[in-house]
Amino acid sequence: MKSIAYFAAALLLLGSAVPASADEVDDLDEVNEVNDLDDLDDFNEVNDLDDFNDLDEVNAWRFYSAQDYPLSEGNSNLFGNVKTHSSNDDLDEVNDLDDFNDLDEVNKVKAWRFYSAQDYPLSESNSNLFGNVKTHSSNDDLDEVNDLDEVNDLDDFNDLDEVNVWRFYSAQDYPLSESNSNLFANVKTHSSNDWWLYNINTRQLHSRSNVSNCLDAYLKDGNYWVHTSLCDGAKSNQKWHVDFADHRIKHATHPNVCLDADPTDSQHKVQVWECHPHDVNKNQYWSVNEETVHFKRNNLYLTNTEHGYTGDISFEWLLREDEGHQERDQEWDYNRDFHQVRSDDDDYCLDAYQPWNGGRVRTSRCSHTDENQKWQYDVYTNQLRHVTHNRSCLDINDETGARPHLWECHPPTDNSYSLQKFDLSQTTSQFD
Numbered sequence: 001m002k003s004i005a006y007f008a009a010a011l012l013l014l015g016s017a018v019p020a021s022a023d024e025v026d027d028l029d030e031v032n033e034v035n036d037l038d039d040l041d042d043f044n045e046v047n048d049l050d051d052f053n054d055l056d057e058v059n060a061w062r063f064y065s066a067q068d069y070p071l072s073e074g075n076s077n078l079f080g081n082v083k084t085h086s087s088n089d090d091l092d093e094v095n096d097l098d099d100f101n102d103l104d105e106v107n108k109v110k111a112w113r114f115y116s117a118q119d120y121p122l123s124e125s126n127s128n129l130f131g132n133v134k135t136h137s138s139n140d141d142l143d144e145v146n147d148l149d150e151v152n153d154l155d156d157f158n159d160l161d162e163v164n165v166w167r168f169y170s171a172q173d174y175p176l177s178e179s180n181s182n183l184f185a186n187v188k189t190h191s192s193n194d195w196w197l198y199n200i201n202t203r204q205l206h207s208r209s210n211v212s213n214c215l216d217a218y219l220k221d222g223n224y225w226v227h228t229s230l231c232d233g234a235k236s237n238q239k240w241h242v243d244f245a246d247h248r249i250k251h252a253t254h255p256n257v258c259l260d261a262d263p264t265d266s267q268h269k270v271q272v273w274e275c276h277p278h279d280v281n282k283n284q285y286w287s288v289n290e291e292t293v294h295f296k297r298n299n300l301y302l303t304n305t306e307h308g309y310t311g312d313i314s315f316e317w318l319l320r321e322d323e324g325h326q327e328r329d330q331e332w333d334y335n336r337d338f339h340q341v342r343s344d345d346d347d348y349c350l351d352a353y354q355p356w357n358g359g360r361v362r363t364s365r366c367s368h369t370d371e372n373q374k375w376q377y378d379v380y381t382n383q384l385r386h387v388t389h390n391r392s393c394l395d396i397n398d399e400t401g402a403r404p405h406l407w408e409c410h411p412p413t414d415n416s417y418s419l420q421k422f423d424l425s426q427t428t429s430q431f432d
Contacts, residue, residue, distance in 0.1 A: 164198050165208070167289040168249065169336050170261040171282035171379040176270060178207040181228045183215075183270035185261035203239045203252055204231060214238045217251050217272050224257050226272045244426050247285050250275060258284045282379050290335040292344050295384065295422045300401045301330040302422070304343040304363050311348050311363035315401025331427050339374040339387050342366050349373045352406045355389040359406040382421045383409055393420045 063071040065080040072079050114122040116131040123130050168176040170185040175194040177184050188194060195208035196215075205215040213228040216237045232238065239252035249259040251272065260273035260283045278285050295302035300315035319330055329345035341350040348363035353372045366373065374387035375394075384394040386406065395407035396419045410417040 164200070166196050166198060167194050167337065168196060169287045169289065170263075170270075171285040172261070172263055173336065173376065174261070174268070176259075176261075176286070178209050178213070178228055181213065183226060183228070184268045185270050186268040198242060202233045203241065204233065205238075205240055205242075205249075206231060215240060217254055217257060219254070224251075224254060224272045226259070226270065244286075244288060244291060247278070247287055247426075248275070249284075249286050259286065260284050261286075285379050287336060287379075289337045290333055291426050292331050292428045293334050294330060294425050294427055295332065296425065297396060297401070297422050298399075300396075302332065302404075304329045304332075304345070304348060311343075313350070313361060313363060313404055315396055315404065334375075334377060334424070336376075338368050339376055340366060340368070341373075341375050341384070350375060350394075352386050352389060352392070352394075354406065355386075355392065357407050361394060361404055361406055377424055381412060382423060384420075384422060385409060394422070395420050 065071065069080040072081065116122070121131070170176065172185065174185040175188050176196070177186065177189060177193040179193055191209070193207075193209040197206035197208060197211060198204075199206065207213050207215070207228050210228070212231055214231040214235075215226065216229040216235070217224050217226045218237050219225075229238075236253040241250045241252045243250055251257040254272075256275045257272050258275040259270060261268075261270050262283050265271075273283070275284065297315060299317065301318055303314050303316045303319070305312045305314065316330070329343050331344035332350075333342040333344050334340075335342065342348070343363060347366050349366035349370075350361065351364040351370070351372050352359060352361045353364070354360050355372075364370075364373075371388040376385050376387050377383075378385050386392045386394075389406065391409055392406050393409040395405055397403050397405050397407075398419075407420070410420055
């Protein structure tokens, strides 16, 4: 995420129709804040940006004549001549951004994941670029964080590596959102209101729609209330424990207080309430947009076996990590944004390509556009429902688990319901 922020800040200064090369931008490691440009080697005289009130309006371009010569400046004169590879016509020599000390003016930052034709994300590691399986790290992954328009102040984030961006889903599969300091669990808006920044160090949840505001639970008239308020790292009301082993967001200071989404509330408002087990109701069940999980039934785990372009699935006993089962994997990345169940070990997704009772379920190369790969885990019934082939669920078929298939979803009162009931448990947590 750090590299995205730096790159975005640089783009706001360097953006181009025929983009000026940034091949020699060698060092972004120390980019913590943006105050001045004194140490830019080819911008030595650019020491004052006071007149630039909004970096959104400042773009840098190289202009070419009809003869394909760049417009350049020398001693206050203008020329259309051969490229000099200097700051007169180019930005190639911008080698050091160490003194960018303030991101307050970066008002429009967009973050993307770029996929190759093979559906692999573009990622970076040790300054090298790769198109390979998803790593679920900031190297390739900001999922749907496409709108940072309201990110006007990052002063409290001393290390962007410690800040994670998430969308939190209620048991009804609605994202937690913020509007005018109120909290809601309602239909997805595809805006920054649905996203949250979690600072591991301060245990604060910053609203992406206004990063200066944090989730805040306070005591009034004997009851706890929740809203967003101006972030203060020393304020105990803003400390939260995001516990996704137990799928809940619990207050870290107030005793036994949990974030609660009551589905009977006509305004879909989110509240805080006394913590209770999920078998009482699912009001306090929260999930992240993507988590690594097991799907388990009676000590048997959903397992992927890859065979070339497609793979088989089965339910097997838990495999020991040191047994070297190279072609089997029991960890799955469940993505609620894309409704995909992806094998954590490769780029294969659960695929119901035969949409009828008894239809085969396999794994195939993940594709966000493949409607056969759309699934939704029902927190209330513990069924893995197909989104496209509605009324169909993953069914273990028999007690051996050797050949799961697709079948019409059974109600909990049906004798065969247990064949479709799977526990979802998180295997790793990003919040500890």
